[in-house]
Structure formats: C-alpha cells, structure tokens
Amino acid sequence: MTRQDETGRMEAMSDVGSTVPRRELGRLLRQLREQAGIGLEAAGSDLEWSRAKMYRIEAGQTPVRALDVEQMCRLYGASKDMTEVVTSLAKESKSKGWYHAYGEVIPRWFELYVGLEAAASRIRMYEHALVPGLLQTLEYAAEAVHTRPNVSAEEASKLVELRIERQRLLARRRPAAPTLDVIIEEALLHKSVPGMAGQIDKLIDANDVPNVCLRVLPLNGKLTQVAVSGGFVILDFPTTGARSAEPTTVYNEGLSGALYIDRIEEVRAYAEVWNQLNAQALSVEESRLLMQRVKERHHG
Template sequence: MTDVGSAIPRRQLGRQLRALRDGAGVTADELAAELGWHRSKVWRIETGQSPVVRSDVLSLTQVLRASDEMREVLLALSAESRNKGWWHSRGDVIPDWFEMYVSFEQAADRIRTYASDALPGLLQTADYARAVYRAASDDSDDEIERRVQLRIDRQSLLTRESPSVPRFDVIINESLLRSAFGGAAVMRRQLAQLIRWTDLPNVTIRVLPFAAGAHAGTEGTFVLLGFPEAFAEPDLVYVEGATGALYLDKSKELARYEFIMRDLNTRSLDPERSRDFIEATAKEW
C-alpha cells in the first residue's frame, strides 16, 4: 500500500472484528464489559474510527476465541492501521475526523462529489481557499496559511504517478460560480483554474445550472469514494459539518446518495457545455 495512510486497514480491521464478535454471539455491551472498556471504544474500533494497538487485538481475539490464523491476520492489520501518511505531520491544522478523510481520499480510485457550499478543496486556488477559511473561522493568519498549504498539497493526488491518479467527477452548483469568495479578482483566477483542471483526463467538472430547477441534491455537499478492487472495500459517503463529519457505508445510505448523484448527473450540463458555461461566467467577473 503506497502512502494511503491508516484508514483502509483500520476499516478492514473493524469489519473483521465485528464479524468475529457476531460469529461468537457476543454483543458490543457484553464485549466491553468483559474487557473493562466503555462501549464507545468497541464502536470506534469496529467502525474504523481509531487505530487498534497490539495489546487490544490480543485481548479481543482471546475473549472472542479467534483462531491462531485469524489472530495473525488481525495483528497485521493492526500494524498497518498505525501507518502514517504525509499529512500526519500537519496534525496541528488537521482535526482527527478530517485526517481520516484525507487517508480515504488518498486510497480512492474514484471520487465523486456534489458541491453546493464552496468549490471542492481539490480544485481551489490558494486565494479562494484563504477566503473560505477566513469566512468560516477566527483562526490566526498563520493557522490559515498552514491550512491553505495543506489543501494545496492534497491536490497533488490528481497528478501523481504512483499509485495511479483517481477518477475525479465533480458537479458544482451554479451559485458557486457567482458567489464572491475573496472578490472579483480571486473569482476570475479561480474560474480560470477550474478550466485548467478540466484539461486533465481524470477530471470531469459539470455545472448544475439554476435552470435545472428542483433536484435531489438539496441536502448539500457530499463526497462518494470508491476504492480499488485489491482493497475489497465498499464505497463510502463523506458528509462534512462544522465540527465533524459523517462516514456512511450502509447499503441504504449508499443507495440514497447514488440516487442523488444520478439525479444531479441527469440535470447537469455535460462536460463540454459546463466548460463553456464556466468560461462565460468568468468573463462576467
């Protein structure tokens, strides 16, 4: 695994432990009581929300009567779950809940997003990102600059050589082309950058125009992440809030967001017309 961080092995380890617990007929409450843990620790481990140290794996596999072979598999995943990606060195500007997203983002081979609040971070210029952070927080100028640099550094995944670049399919609401993040000059440069991004073969940008009317994306911005077959990982939906994020992977949740994405695709301009639309809007700034 090439610098994809800890999120994928953590998620895999959590699923394996949940399956082991279910197979043993033990509830999460019973397991927590047996180990002297709070139930929330079991939940965080099984949902991949936190890394699992070797001693905890040994305790879990003993209580759940795992085979020697299964114990070794889980210990190997535990070791992987503590891998550090390049972004871990930015811990002072990246909260735990977003560190997990960056790890998933690095591992994904397809990223689909609908943006209605601000342009996706992977497409933002530094000036646009700066305007977003200044509007959304009271952080110092130094903190904002470090956050902006992290956002710009994340964009390298769209042009990286190894592992192969992910497919990035974006639908942006027309309102984002007309909202003055940072002022007219910032917006002109940002829209010009959007057009340059469309030159990449792995990036598709489509515009959902006002004329589309009512649509299924009224719940707001979200990201759908897909992973290489080698990971054997189900898709994941990421929905960000002001102080945390939701990671959704239940079948009904995925089906709901797939429906939303299909509806938005139906109503959005095709890539060529979207590029023309962005170019025309840029001239209005």
C-alpha cells in the same frame, strides 16, 4: 452510524456502525509495518500473534486495543505524532460508529478524510456552496479557510497548505491517481470572491486533466433530494491484491464536524442523488462555455 457531539458524548443511531475508523487504522498500521521493512509473519512473531490475527487487523476486520497499537508502533518505530493518530483511531474503532469533530480525536494536520481520499480509486463530489478543495486556487483556498470561525493566521496557513498538498494526488503515478468526478452548482461561480476569475480558469482547465471531469448544474435545474442532503463526497476504493475492495464511503461535512457513512442502504441513497444530479448537469463542453461566460462577468 453513531454521532459524537463536541463534548464527546456518544449517541447510538443504529445497531451496525461505520467501519471507517477501523479500516483506516488497518491501512495505516500496514503502511507503518511496510515502511519499517517488517513482514507480516515476522511482525506477528514479535508480537506473539498469529498471521491470521495480523491480517484481520490490517484488513480492518476486527477492532484492536489501543495498548496493542502502541506496541505495534514501538515495533515499527513510528513517530510520536503517528502513534497518537493510530491510537486515537483504535479507540474510535471500538464504537459502533462515529461523528468526527475536527481537531478533537485526530490532529487537524491528519484528518481522516485526507487518508481516505488518498486511498480512493474514484471520488465523486457534489458542491453547492464552495469550489471543492481539490480544485481550489491558492487565493480561493485562503479565502475559504477564513470562513471558519476562530481560525488564527497560523492555522489558516496550515489549512491552505494541506488543501494545496491534497491536489497532488490527482497527478500522482503510483498508485494510480483516482478518477475525480465533480458536479458544482452554477450559483457558487457567481459569488464575489477575490480572484474568482482565476478560480474559474482553474475549473475550466480541470477538464483537460484525463482523470478529472467537472460539470455544472445550471441555475434552472430541478429541485432534488440534494436540497436536504447538501454537499457530499462518495469515495470508491480499489481491490489490492487478494484483498477485497473497501466499502464505498460517503463523506458529508458540516459546521462542527464530518459524517462518515458506509452502510449499504445509506450509501445507496446518496448514489441515487448523485444519479439525479448527473442527469441534470450540463455536459463538459456546455459547462466550459457557461464558466467562460461567468468569468467574463467577473472581469467586467
């Protein structure tokens, strides 16, 4: 795992870094090739590469030069914006790990997390401060994006659009929609946010969606490791054909960027925290009753 601060300085934190950028790069390159209707062997032939090399690149098993990525984008007829995205990822994939600050390496409209979220088969979220973006109402989302410093009206509008667009994945049919397991702190339900009663209604209704499970951690819950780690997301990925499942990845958002973790021992630590939260959270029905009580206070 490596961290990149806002000036772009890289500080090595371990010998083995995150493979997240490389895996996402491979996924996007495969998607571009398939959209262009070009087979793996045909692409390899045009690029003068072996089929094995093409497979390793698309599987995220090896880094690839930015110049080679540009060549692939020309072959696939990729747009200028998409070429910028994958070229940036190619540069990042050569580092031992990374700390991605929004809007610096990848354009804000295409944050890496959005792609990982869309590719996941299961998403586990713990939130202590804000309602998760996948479950926000339009009004709540508008309030949430304005908490970011120096956000213009135009940028705020785009961020809200992106947040609402992300929610479509919960109802998609192909590929199958991911399973979403959410645990939220009761405290965030009591915040005086405009439209909070409507937001709580949306959270209550979320449990009626077959692939969504939302539970509440009550105010009298025990203190756990999460007091140190803060909110986080654990993303599990499916096995596609003969490809091995991508490693489970933890996403941890901060004030100036987002941390991506896929080292086994670090992911295991977050999984243990999740198990603690899972044991302490109320049941679905208990959570529903609690949210209804809190909603009535907002109306009162």
